[in-house]
Amino acid sequence: MMRAIPFNNIPYVGMLFGLFILFYSCKQLEFIQPNIDEQLSAIVPPDMGTLSSGETMEIGVYLAPPFSYTTLTNYQWIKEANIDFIQDISGQHTLASKLSMLDMAHQAGLKMIVADNRIDGTDLQITDMMNDYHLHPAVKGYFIKDEPTPSQLADAATRYNKVLAYDSSKIPHVNLFPSYATGALGNIDYENNYVKQWINLVGAANLKYISMDNYPFLWNGTFRATEYYHDLDVIRRLGNKYNIKTSSYLQSVGVQGVFRRPSTDELRFSAYSNLAYGIKIPVWFTYWTPQHETEVFTDAIIDPKGAKTNLYDPFKILNAELKMTGNHLMDLKAVAVYHSGSNIPTGATGVPINFLIKPVNTSLDLIISHFLNPVTAQEYIMIVNKSLTTAVNAAFLTNNTVSNVQWVSKTNGSVNATDFNPSTSQFSSLLLPGEGRLFPLTVHVPSRTVTTLSGSGQVGHLDGGATAARFNFATNTGMGVDHIGNVYIADINNHCIRKIDVNGNVSTLAGNPGVIGNTDGTGSTALFNHPTDLVVDSQGNVYVADTWNWAVRKITPAGVVTTVLGWVIPFPQGITIDEILGKIYLVSALPSASNGKLYELTVGGALTTRTLDRFIVSGGITLDKKGDLIIVDNGSSVVFRVNRSSWETEIIAGQSGSHGYTDGIGTQARFYHPWGVSVDQDNNIYVAGAGNKFDDPGVYAQGSNIRKIDVNSDKVSTVLGGASAGYVNGTTTVAQVNLPTDIAIYQQKIYVLDRNNTRIRLVN
The missing domain is CATH 3.20.20.80 (Glycosidases)
Structure with missing residues (x-):
């Protein structure tokens, strides 16, 4: 003005x-x-x-x-x-x-x-x-x-x-x-x-x-x-x-x-x-x-x-x-703002499919904002009627994490009951033209079911049925999932890449079990040296961080292995891909090589080294739905975001150098040397607790968990496990894992690489 x-x-x-x-x-x-x-x-x-x-x-x-x-x-x-x-x-x-x-x-x-x-x-x-x-x-x-x-x-x-x-x-x-x-x-x-x-x-x-x-x-x-x-x-x-x-x-x-x-x-x-x-x-x-x-x-x-x-x-x-x-x-912080209706303003974002609430009548022109108290973790929704002439009596549907909805009185600021019906997950509100109302929510982590997808629990190498298969996860390692739900494992100490079909049957896609080498070929004629992580593209090609070979390898669905780039990146550890740009991103496990460095590689093998404003000690990396890179720093126990336009970093959750197991908002939360990371369809981040720092023999049970970081609020909650290690199937309220090092997400399913239980777990 x-x-x-x-x-x-x-x-x-x-x-x-x-x-x-x-x-x-x-x-x-x-x-x-x-x-x-x-x-x-x-x-x-x-x-x-x-x-x-x-x-x-x-x-x-x-x-x-x-x-x-x-x-x-x-x-x-x-x-x-x-x-x-x-x-x-x-x-x-x-x-x-x-x-x-x-x-x-x-x-x-x-x-x-x-x-x-x-x-x-x-x-x-x-x-x-x-x-x-x-x-x-x-x-x-x-x-x-x-x-x-x-x-x-x-x-x-x-x-x-x-x-x-x-x-x-x-x-x-x-x-x-x-x-x-x-x-x-x-x-x-x-x-x-x-x-x-x-x-x-x-x-x-x-x-x-x-x-x-x-x-x-x-x-x-x-x-x-x-x-x-x-x-x-x-x-x-x-x-x-x-x-x-x-x-x-x-x-x-x-x-x-x-x-x-x-x-x-x-x-x-x-x-x-x-x-x-x-x-x-x-x-x-x-x-x-x-x-x-x-x-x-x-x-x-x-x-x-x-x-x-x-x-x-x-x-x-x-x-x-x-x-x-x-x-x-x-x-409170306004952690996200969405718009509903038939005419979403240019640059604004529509209400996500699985958001906390959404209008039953999706044609209503509304602003729906997500607020969070960063100290208490209390969540709120503010709804504004964008019509400047017409009042609306709107019905709203909540997702399965919301167990109650209240509203704030404009007369005295008191918090009052709405007509929320838990059986239908709906409530309604009358909004005058241009009016907004604030709704405190009761939000919980819904219970899910944990089973064992594959693995007998015995260390070794054995293909076959779900309960018979054996893996060798001697240290932190990663996994991925393809577009139809097949899971791929970097079986680090067997020096091969394993595949698990949707029924839990295990096969070896590439590599000769127990044989170390650096050879391209098909199936068992190809050799790897401690492969640590992998990512799968939409065509079913698997890109592998072949760590001790300092190489990035590609495996076709038929098991044909070629080298994308070899003997250049020291100990590549975490790997992800942007198929649209045709670029692969890696972080190194070697502290001297990972000191503020991020490796950007074209699928044709051209390497660019990006310099970040923070030290990285190995861990997982993934690409989120907005095009940012999400990195789990195994050494400092933080999860951070990398903007690929400016290459600036921003801590999402955890506090650098402070290790532990605490849920909370953003930097109030604590992780214990986490490792793997993945995002779901709503861009929520999932982190594997790991509890083991790279190249350190010590393991810490406080990392025996899978954590979720909410896309809007950076609210960290525990999906599975806790501060105690174990092997228990059942609901997520009782199930246990033992130092999981990676997760992969397919639709509503979460696959967990349960390292010390030598199994692949499924959260459904």
Whole structure:
């Protein structure tokens, strides 16, 4: 939103909201009003406050009463509308005028951000400015910059941190452009080269929040959907990644020819759609109606002469409701946002097939957000009716992990029962146009059945029926599954590749049992040397990490073995494939070779070494449904993601160097030298506990488990096993495994390489 508009330099092109921003020297938004003592300038959006666990949601307004309307009544109206903070609208008022505004805010129980032109001055001027204000009880923070261009970010970050250095309890306020402000931003990568750049320049630990403009209600009656949801999702994801609160401006005014005046229902939608994307600090633009020489504003909440408009009462009621819902949201993360209906916005994601809930009527236009409390692991759903004109009484179906659904009252914030029926797994909710509701869920891990697919439990090599077959898993090793459910095993100490059909019958696909070598050929004429992992493509070809041969081998369905690349990658350990790009990815078991290195290999044998920002100690690797690589670090006991565009890594779960067996959210969870990894059709991650560090004789029973990492929440739960080793079939609540080193997933089936039990287990 462009708020600072000089009359003489900027042509009228809807610049108040930053719609067609082609300018860089905006300084002043003027008001035509009686008895104004000074020209008002440098109008900036308000601070949104430092938020911490247990804090209530604070709501702000931009454009408080102009100075000549600084009366206790006008400020009390703001407070009565359930607003917590307002905005000092001028950087050029006298100090005495500013202090009188702060005094009035304090009398009304409000806070303010101070806008003072000295923020653009020298260090001494900034210090003098803060000395003048920082002890006033109504001061919440200081305006730094509204809508910096990319070239202005560094200066804004410097001044931001100067304010923090003087008084870290105050808020330095910077508000970012929306992505559609291409006149100011150009064609840059909005997420990485603007928003993320801002985070990096200030420092994620220093940022109080990320704030941006985002206005969807256009003059011609349309809704700017693509950019609206895109920008909300950008700051949602980056806020989650860097643990930074987010803020957004909610449209409550129009500009003739550019933006329409929102209706009551559109006000409601603006509020709840922002909350659904995890916004913790909603701020209304604008409370007081501006007057301008060239731009014609519609009435906002208060008209230009200080009278309440027809939006004031619904605005007041809506803010009270937002606080009741928002108080629950303050400690939650919006871990995923989905859309339902016949017209999913470009760039948005539809509701996954097996998600926690979905509408029975899939044509309903809804936002369905997944929230999580990262401390308690409590899960929530927020549902927003995207219709701006029609109420819906919608029925919803839950998946088999949900055993109860409640709802949060907007009157008092209490948690109440819905009409959830466990026998049908359904509940319903009435949603007004634009309305959102928050639903706490009771979620459990459903019980499954564990059986033995193959293996007698005796070490050796024997093909045949399920109960007779023998394997030799002397150390950590891997497995894979093809497109029809056949399982393939890297039988490491037998130096061969085994195949298990859907009935559990075992055969040797390639390799001569017990014979070490490095020979291409067919079936038993081909030789391997401690093959450790494999991956199967959609044609049934098996690619093998032939570890001690430093090779990648290919086996056709007929058992014909060729070498893709040999004697180049030191001890390749984990392997996965991207068939679309025709690339194979490997990690090494040799610490000196795996030090920040990831090996990318074409199926034709061309090798590229990728450098990562973290050390890798062997373990498993897989490709998820979004195209990221998921790696289990066996040495440091973490699971992390690799972005193949930037090659940046991000820890998903576990804490580096901290080993154990603890379920929890993300870095709160603990693993004990895990090994294998796989993803299901919904992109949930499964990790084999292993309990054995590569090249270390010690084994730890705490790794006798299979864990699941939820795709949205990074919530780690135990699917099978626990901290004790054993061999028990039955339900997953009682079944035991003994240091499993890999898993493979086919449809709803999970295959487990149960290393110390020398068996392949099936979870159904």
